[in-house]
Amino acid sequence: MRDKFIVFVFITFLFSFSLFFLFKEDKDISKYERRKLVTSSSLKKDVFGNLDDYYSDQFPFRDEFISLNSVINRYLLRDIESNNVYVLDDYVIEKNYPMNMKSVDNFVNKINYINEEFLSNSKVYLSIIPDKSYFLDDDKYLKLDFDSLINSVRNRVDVSYIDIKDLLDLDDYYRTDIHIKQDSYFKVIEELDKYLNFNYKEIDYKRVNYSNFYGASSSKVPSFFKPDDLVYLTNKITDDVQVKHLEFGLKDVYDKEKLYGVDSYDVFLSGPSSFIEIINGESENSRELIVFRDSFGSSLVPILIPFYSKITVVDLRYISLEIVKDYIDFDGNDVLFLYSTLIINNSSTLKV
Amino acid sequence: MVFSSISFLFFFLPLLFLIYFLTPKRFRNYVLLIFSLLFYFFGEKWYIVLLLFSCLLNYIIGILIGKNKKKIYLIIGLIINLGLLFYFKYTNFFIENFNNIFDLNISYLKIILPLGISFFTFQNVSYLIDVYRKDAEYQKSFFSYATYITLFPQLVAGPIVRYKDVASELKNRKESVSLFSEGVIRFTLGLGKKVIIADTIYNMCVSIGGSQMSVLTYWILALGYTFQIYYDFSGYSDMAIGLGKMFGFNFKENFNYPLIASSITDFWRRWHMSLSSFFKDYVYIPLGGNRVSKFKNIRNIFIVWFLTGFWHGASWNFIFWGLYFFVFLILEKFVFKKYLKKGIFSHLYTFVIILFSFVIFSVTDLKELFVFIKGMLGIGVPLVNFESVYYLKNILIIFIISFVLMGPFVKNIIIKLEKGRIGKLVSGIEILCILLILVISISVIISSSFNPFIYFRF
Numbered sequence: 011m012r013d014k015f016i017v018f019v020f021i022t023f024l025f026s027f028s029l030f031f032l033f034k035e036d037k038d039i040s041k042y043e044r045r046k047l048v049t050s051s052s053l054k055k056d057v058f059g060n061l062d063d064y065y066s067d068q069f070p071f072r073d074e075f076i077s078l079n080s081v082i083n084r085y086l087l088r089d090i091e092s093n094n095v096y097v098l099d100d101y102v103i104e105k106n107y108p109m110n111m112k113s114v115d116n117f118v119n120k121i122n123y124i125n126e127e128f129l130s131n132s133k134v135y136l137s138i139i140p141d142k143s144y145f146l147d148d149d150k151y152l153k154l155d156f157d158s159l160i161n162s163v164r165n166r167v168d169v170s171y172i173d174i175k176d177l178l179d180l181d182d183y184y185r186t187d188i189h190i191k192q193d194s195y196f197k198v199i200e201e202l203d204k205y206l207n208f209n210y211k212e213i214d215y216k217r218v219n220y221s222n223f224y225g226a227s228s229s230k231v232p233s234f235f236k237p238d239d240l241v242y243l244t245n246k247i248t249d250d251v252q253v254k255h256l257e258f259g260l261k262d263v264y265d266k267e268k269l270y271g272v273d274s275y276d277v278f279l280s281g282p283s284s285f286i287e288i289i290n291g292e293s294e295n296s297r298e299l300i301v302f303r304d305s306f307g308s309s310l311v312p313i314l315i316p317f318y319s320k321i322t323v324v325d326l327r328y329i330s331l332e333i334v335k336d337y338i339d340f341d342g343n344d345v346l347f348l349y350s351t352l353i354i355n356n357s358s359t360l361k362v
Numbered sequence: 363m364v365f366s367s368i369s370f371l372f373f374f375l376p377l378l379f380l381i382y383f384l385t386p387k388r389f390r391n392y393v394l395l396i397f398s399l400l401f402y403f404f405g406e407k408w409y410i411v412l413l414l415f416s417c418l419l420n421y422i423i424g425i426l427i428g429k430n431k432k433k434i435y436l437i438i439g440l441i442i443n444l445g446l447l448f449y450f451k452y453t454n455f456f457i458e459n460f461n462n463i464f465d466l467n468i469s470y471l472k473i474i475l476p477l478g479i480s481f482f483t484f485q486n487v488s489y490l491i492d493v494y495r496k497d498a499e500y501q502k503s504f505f506s507y508a509t510y511i512t513l514f515p516q517l518v519a520g521p522i523v524r525y526k527d528v529a530s531e532l533k534n535r536k537e538s539v540s541l542f543s544e545g546v547i548r549f550t551l552g553l554g555k556k557v558i559i560a561d562t563i564y565n566m567c568v569s570i571g572g573s574q575m576s577v578l579t580y581w582i583l584a585l586g587y588t589f590q591i592y593y594d595f596s597g598y599s600d601m602a603i604g605l606g607k608m609f610g611f612n613f614k615e616n617f618n619y620p621l622i623a624s625s626i627t628d629f630w631r632r633w634h635m636s637l638s639s640f641f642k643d644y645v646y647i648p649l650g651g652n653r654v655s656k657f658k659n660i661r662n663i664f665i666v667w668f669l670t671g672f673w674h675g676a677s678w679n680f681i682f683w684g685l686y687f688f689v690f691l692i693l694e695k696f697v698f699k700k701y702l703k704k705g706i707f708s709h710l711y712t713f714v715i716i717l718f719s720f721v722i723f724s725v726t727d728l729k730e731l732f733v734f735i736k737g738m739l740g741i742g743v744p745l746v747n748f749e750s751v752y753y754l755k756n757i758l759i760i761f762i763i764s765f766v767l768m769g770p771f772v773k774n775i776i777i778k779l780e781k782g783r784i785g786k787l788v789s790g791i792e793i794l795c796i797l798l799i800l801v802i803s804i805s806v807i808i809s810s811s812f813n814p815f816i817y818f819r820f
Contacts, residue, residue: 012789013543019797020546021379028376058404065368066811079809082802087562087759090752091569108572152573152752 030070041272042073042229080231093230096143096151100185102227102235103142107152109159110355117357118166121347124302124331124362125169132300132340134169135205136347137198138354139306141188145180159351169347172205174198184238187225188352189275192309193217193241199313206344208297208317215243218264223274240274242309247292247316256285256329263288263312278308284329285337286322293319298343302326304353318344327353330361363404364518365549365601366557366807374401382609383537391509391532394609398514402477405518409476416446417508420486421501427493428500439490447483450475455676478518480673482511484640489525491644498526506532515605519598521616521636528611535610545607547796552600554799557806559764560594566757578750580737582757584717587724589764592621595634621768624708625699626690626715637673641666656696663695664688674723679731683722690715 036049047067052060069075083089090096096103125134138160143153156175164171182194190198203210223240248263255261261280268276279286282305298320301307304327311323322338324331353360363370374397382393403410423439426432454470461468489510492498501507510532516523567586570579599616606613616636623629630638649662664685671684694702702708721738725731737743766772779788 012793013540016543016546016793016796017539019793020550020800023797023800024372024376024379028372031372058407061373061404062363062367062369063811065373066808069368069372069808072808075805075808078802079805082805088755090756108574149748152749 027070031065031068034068034070036068039272040067040073041224042076084231090151095227095230096146097231098146100236101142101180101183102186102225102231103146104188104227104230104352105152106141106143106154106352106355109154111162113355113357114159114162117349117354117360118163120326120357120360120362121163121167121169125167128331128335128338128340129345132343132345133206134345134347135172135202136164136167136169136349137172137174137202138163139190139348139350140175140178141350141352142180142183144175144351154351154355156351159354163354170205172202174201177201184223184225184240186228186235186238187223187275188227188350189225189306189309191241192243192278192313195310195313198310202314202346206299206346208299208314208344210317213245213247213316215245217241218244220269220274220277225275226273240269240277242277243313247290248312250292251315252287252289252291253279254287254289255280255283256334257283263315275305275308279311279323281305281308282325282328283323284325285334288315288321288323290315290319290321293317295319298322298339300324300338300340300343300345301348302346303348304350306350307348310348326361327359328361332362363401365598365605366553366561366803368804368807368811369404370401371804371807374404379608390609391506394514395505395509395512398509398512398517401514402512402517406477409474412446412476413482413512414508416443416482416486417511418504420489420511421504421507423490424493424500424507425502427490431494433494436490436494440487443483443486443490447479449473450479452672452676481520481522482517484522484637485511485525488522488640488644492524492526498524498529501525501529501532513606513611515602515609515611516613519595519602520634521599521602521613522640523613523636527614531611537608537610541607541610545604547604548607549601549604550796550800550803552597552602552604553803555593555597555600555767557597557803557810558799559760559767560590560592560597561806561810562760563590563593563757563764566753566760570753573749573753574747575737576744576747576750577737577740578746579753580734580743582750582753583734584721584738585761586757588621588717588720589761589768591720591723592617592768593764619769621713621716622709623712623716624705625694625702625712626687627694629712629716630687630691637670641670645669660692663691667691675726677726678728679722679726683719686719686722 037047038049039045040047048060048063049068050064053064066072080092083092084097091105094105096105121136140156143151144156146153160173160175177197178190178194182190184191200210202208218241220240220242221237223238224235225238228235242264244264251263253261253263258280263279264277265280266277268274268281273281275281288311293316295317296319297317299314299318300322301311301314302324303311304325307323307325311321314321324334324338363374365371378393378397382390382397385393399410399414402413406413419442420439423435423442426435427439450473453473457468457470460466489498489501489507493500501510510523510525510528511517513523563586567583567590570583570586573579596617603613603615614636616634618632618635620629620632623632646662646666649665650658651662652659654662667684667688668681669684670687671681674680674683702711718735718738721734722731725734776788776792779785780792782788
């Protein structure tokens with residue numbers, strides 16, 4: 011009887027999932043993982059090479075199985091980290107460790123190269139945004155020596171450094187995403203103004219709240235996380251400016267369709283974009299700003315729009331400066347390098 | 363294709379069960395053969411031709427030996443089998459060493475090692491020798507012989523199943539519910555050992571790479587390598603034995619709690635038993651075994667352990683690994699055998715020797731190996747640092763589970779309880795645990811394909 015029961019359970023388990031698999035429709039995208047899944051069409055190309063990827067990607071209750079594993083790792087095996095993230099209270103925090111000195115050197119060399127080659131007549135500033143792991147307990151978690159990293163950069167670049175790390179707290183960041191909330195950037199903007207002198211003043215904004223934001227980090231521990239509130243700030247200026255993307259053409263500052271896509275954070279300046287020009291026709295001055303940035307800049311730049319007539323936003327991860335240098339007027343303008351410690355510790359993606 | 367993959371568990375296996383058990387008994391070997399070839403084709407594609415060629419050749423040579431009893435056929439068979447193994451596995455190793463020693467620049471050959479060649483070569487060799495020695499009858503059916511060699515449960519990672527041990531089951535075996543159920547339990551436990559323990563420890567060991575090392579970190583890694591190799595390999599053997607049972611085969615055991623051995627001699631009676639018995643029966647005893655002079659006995663042991671090391675891989679660290687055991691086996695045999703009676707000291711001594719052996723096994727670069735051993739011995743690194751404590755905390759529970767399961771402790775308790783008053787309850791809990799291990803294993807396998815694509819964002 012016992013043997014029959016064991017065989018019955020095993021066979022039922024295997025066959026029910028196999029049959030379910032056969033009759034369920036393929037999913038094209040995993041929202042958890044933010045990637046395209048392998049579908050049956052890939053089997054036409056190479057059935058033997060792709061079968062396992064196909065079965066793994068399309069397996070019934072895939073997300074639930076991944077969540078189960080995450081729960082086991084966290085609560086049963088008591089893993090301090092899982093999938094390269096820490097979970098602290100409700101915050102998912104990317105592990106950014108160990109320090110990659112080659113990457114830091116590479117970052118410094120690239121900043122110095124751009125500065126020497128193109129920016130001799132510009133006012134150049136650098137600011138480093140600490141990633142969330144900066145706020146972790148030193149005695150409990152593996153984290154970068156942030157002071158050492160930042161000093162290593164600021165002492166070797168010939169540009170003015172704007173220190174913002176002590177202005178930020180963990181609750182300025184999204185719980186489930188690596189980025190800083192847009193309405194937490196005002197104190198950073200005030201600090202930037204002390205150096206760039208763009209005459210910052212308080213401006214009225216309308217707060218638009220999207221309350222179902224599951225950030226990129228939540229996908230690494232897919233279990234039981236409440237969504238974040240994603241707030242973006244609009245007013246007449248942000249509504250009226252022209253935002254010209256090299257890849258996408260004309261867009262709004264806030265690309266509202268992206269809220270419902272794979273990554274809602276892409277609402278800010280349409281997400282990954284190599285080269286953007288933002289023209290503020292209502293500007294009271296003729297000042298221009300060039301921002302070299304990573305994705306943290308996407309939500310900060312819109313708040314700078316009222317203070318400049320034109321902002322050029324360059325993401326060197328997606329385009330080489332050699333390609334766009336002729337489209338940028340560096341002469342006499344403000345230049346801000348705004349990078350997170352995540353990029354500085356993984357700077358091989360930057361193209362110059 | 364590997365057993366611990368979704369496509370094997372939910373495509374290959376159900377399809378095979380369905381077709382196999384719906385097929386009349388006399389045709390079932392054909393079903394196994396076709397599926398075994400399919401299994402191999404998933405992993406190796408066109409090397410399937412080599413596998414079939416090897417089967418055909420050995421089948422013919424087996425007939426020639428069986429009918430004529432001439433040694434020359436055996437010699438030809440051994441040369442061809444070992445020649446193929448040498449070509450595919452060792453050619454580039456020898457080219458590399460010739461280049462280094464004689465300062466030459468001979469180009470490497472573009473050779474990809476065929477999956478399972480070390481295992482199916484030894485099975486072919488054992489078959490030919492057994493037929494020559496009249497320990498087994500030659501196989502008259504090519505399909506039966508090909509089924510034996512390609513039988514998917516043992517094809518790519520053993521155990522090395524001898525023809526004489528399964529000859530009767532190839533011809534006439536009885537599949538039964540009780541054997542199938544035994545197979546299910548064995549397979550699931552093996553799957554759990556492989557994916558829940560071995561793969562988890564492997565990932566943790568990988569994450570330690572690149573960190574600031576300390577003596578403690580080196581020992582964590584050494585323990586990690588030991589557990590990972592043991593639970594990976596013994597888990598795979600359990601799965602192979604379990605699958606064999608589902609189809610009516612009874613393969614011999616390959617592991618018997620080797621990590622609780624009381625000496626290195628004892629360890630090798632418990633670790634990869636199909637390989638050590640192969641070398642004992644086909645190398646050590648033909649060389650004279652221990653019924654020779656002391657010098658020749660030591661020579662015989664040296665040859666066996668040199669070959670054992672070299673069989674594991676074409677790299678110097680594997681040769682050192684084999685010779686490392688040779689040294690301890692000789693010491694135990696001739697010097698301190700009397701001191702190694704069962705007791706905590708014997709187990710501790712053996713465990714530490716095993717720990718170092720798997721460091722030699724895992725670290726293929728000799729310079730890195732030297733640094734690693736120095737680190738374990740506390741030369742040039744601090745005793746403990748923050749990182750080592752962090753990693754120990756992270757890996758502690760899985761290490762405790764690994765320690766508990768490395769002996770028969772849990773198994774014995776279950777057997778004892780099953781015989782007692784609450785036997786039925788224990789039996790029910792056991793079934794529940796098996797199902798739980800299966801579900802958790804699936805969740806780990808699925809999660810290993812979990813690949814959040816967020817890097818582009820920062």
